Amino acid sequence: MPILRLENINKSYNQDTPTAFQALKNVSFSVEPGEFISIMGPSGSGKSTLLNIIGILDVADTGSYQLNGVEITSLGKSRLPAIRRKEIGFIFQTFNLLPRLSVFQNVQMPLMYSRVQSNKQKDRVDELLGLVKLTQRRNYLPTKLSGGEKQRVAIARALANNPSIILADEPTGNLDSKSGREIMEALAELNRQGRTILLVTHDQNIADFAQRHFFMADGVLTEGGQKS
């Protein structure tokens, strides 16, 4: 059974206004467990909109979206945060670490919302920091970390609740090439361990880390499409 399946997803913005545009047009695709998928495309092609819908931060206008067999489009808004924290792990281009919190507290955050017992939270965070090789930076504030370290903290945070899929939105966009490569190698290693990863990027070298490739243009998604 696929982890996620999208069928004929449509999404429009500013409907019934002169600035109306359709961001996604009949998008259909599915992701099997353990896959590493890349979606490439120019700015404004609809990549982020698709990622937001898959990450349950946004909802489609029409179409079907199943996540681990659950029809997300039929669920009420109040049920979405619980599914999001259980099934989805986000990695952002700008890291999005909270500057007032330590490395430990940033990684701990998703566990708090999942009501994991505090001693288990501590064990899990220590385990994750070991995984991303940041145990020594445990009590540092994000401002004291390099870009690569920040993104490794974000990876640890994304893995905290052991999600079904990791959504990485331009994860190397704010990093130098060396740090970018290290992050991609870390994601590839996670994939080898069985993690399902969906990567959005406009960098072909980064996309090459994935096994399946999609291309997006003007809201239309095509598999193995043209590469820039």
Place this chain on the structure above:
Amino acid sequence: MIFSNIKMALVSLKVSKMRSFLTMLGIIIGVMQIIVLIGLGQGIKQDITNEITQLGSNILIVISGKVQNSQGGFNPSAAIGASTLTEADLTALKKLPDIVGVTPIGIMTAVPSAGNNQAQGAMVLAIEPSFFEFTKTYNLTAGRLFTQSENDQYAKTVVLGKDACAALFPNEEAVNVLGKTVTISKVDFTVVGTVETAQTNSLMGGGNTSIGLVAIPFKTAKSINPNTQIFRIGLKASDNADVKVVAKEVQAKLQELHGADDTTVFTQNDLLKVVDNVLGLITKAIVGLASISLLVGGIGIMNIMLVAVMERTREIGLRKAVGASGSHILTQFLTESVILSLLGGIVGVGLAAVVSFVVKKQFDLSIIVNVQSIIIAMGFSVAVGIIFGIAPATKAARKNPIEALRYE
């Protein structure tokens, strides 16, 4: 989760210490005011209650005018206007079977002087020696009190309160004032004694009357100024009499003499009730006014929380992305708001303790700071945190996560 929220709230407050402190200032002042004012009200009430209790349960006080209105409440206008009490009333009341003592209290309008010194604001009381026995609140510091024979013989003797003594004879020891002359209404009086008291005097209607007390014999006062009014009559009932019955007898006798029900007779219980009513009302009114500070403090908290929600929009987006629900965000910001006002409340309690200590020491006022007033003030501050935190917290909880994550 609640502990995590508290921890988060403390982290947020720590990041901007000065802003947090300034935000709390309104709450700090409001809580301090409430505790100090309630404490002051209770202190005064306790002083007066103690003094009334000291008078004894068989003491009755007659005043001119109806202090209770038609609904049984307090009528403050009763104290206004000329007194209807007369010397004929004194004579008639002395003859009542259950009355064993009567003392008149008159007031003379005059400014006492000694040489070039004047006792501005002094209260010249025209009394009989039994007054001191009735009130029991004056302690002799030098000399003696004037006698009944001095009263009967229109003697020009005077007893001075501590502050009147200090005003008329600056830098003089009380004992050195004895035998000196004080001029009242152009008549010279000889000082025979000085008194002081830390107690209030319910026979005089409360307040610390030793401040400006200048006491002269009642008959002497009447001989100097026939218009000297009797504004209180103190009565002592026999030990085995029912004071409530005696009060009714006195009231009936005065109504008969005056042809109108124009006086009020107080027993000890009546006085305690009046004190309780009046001070209760005053305390409620001033606490109500002090609460305005808390409301202003609450508006300050709401303002800062709204700014915090705006500043931390991206954080809200991120928290939602990692799984926080709207209620998680609402609880987090509400906790911050309550922690802010609660810390303000705690500092306010500390400040109230300091202010109470200073007021007690410097102004010689009784302030009772008890757990009840602290709980009331803290309860107010928490309520303010919740009420004024709801709007910003709701705004945060309703933020769209995608727009929030894009916020710069």
